[in-house]
Amino acid sequence: MTRPPETGATEPVPEATDEATRVPLAIEDWLTVIVMALLALITFANVLVRYFTDQSFAWTEEFSVFLMIVLSLVAGSAAVARNQHIRIEYFADNGPEKRQKALARFGAAMVFLLFALIAVLSVRVVYDDIRFGETSPGIGIPQWWYTVWLPILSTAIAGRALGLFMRRGRRS
Template identity: 45%
Template sequence: MAAVVLGVICLITLANVVVRYFTNYSFAATEEISVALMVVLALLGSATAVARRRHIAITILIDRLPRPLKRFAEVIAETATLVMFLLLVWLGGELAWDVYRFEETSPSMGWPQWIYNIWLPILAALIAARAAFMIIRSLRS
């Protein structure tokens, strides 16, 4: 999915460069779509990092702990990840609901703003589910 999103961003940017080169005009709206897709791309990357345990971690102390304490520290870190992304689900959902309720539109294209904002709680929920799965996996092993 991330590769598809990145490909779309590249195509939009290429189209904008070609049009600007030949006409001296820019598709101003393409930046709006590209920025929204970059947020989606970052969240997809976060989902992969959580599933593979590749998130940023300072392990100098954890590496020196005995195995049972190391597992406990992993569960604590995964729980913190779960809590953070559940907060993003909640707050992102409120944001998407507010822009939908107040009928806000995007600056360039005039599209409903919730189309861009809805991806934050959806993808954060995916990441939270992956974090919960990782906690269960850690507790079972």
């Protein structure tokens, strides 16, 4: 890829490439696209209905909040897999290679532990939602329809962190 001719520069601009992973990163990318499209569609539909009828769909706000949470977790999984999660780059990307590798592995291990713990503990939340028959506040559907995704997506993030930990261990 080259810069536009109006800048006068013809240097190639490097494109970011993803590391090879066992589970394709396209999964998170496509889930992000699908969730964003759903958010846009239901929000647009609600705007049209409100404009023309002075009413609104009752379910759109509740479902939009759910989709935003899913989007955050899916994007978090992609960020961990691409090693783009939040960190203090001054320490993580500077200094001796050995320290950078150790910090990268430590960060990946901590992310793994955190999201593995969230996955385990959130299974109890799902169980309680089912056991007590909790329903959502807005439209009254079973609450576990929403909460079941927390342990699933937390497990995905933990898996991506474990993969990053292993890739950083192999890197020379």
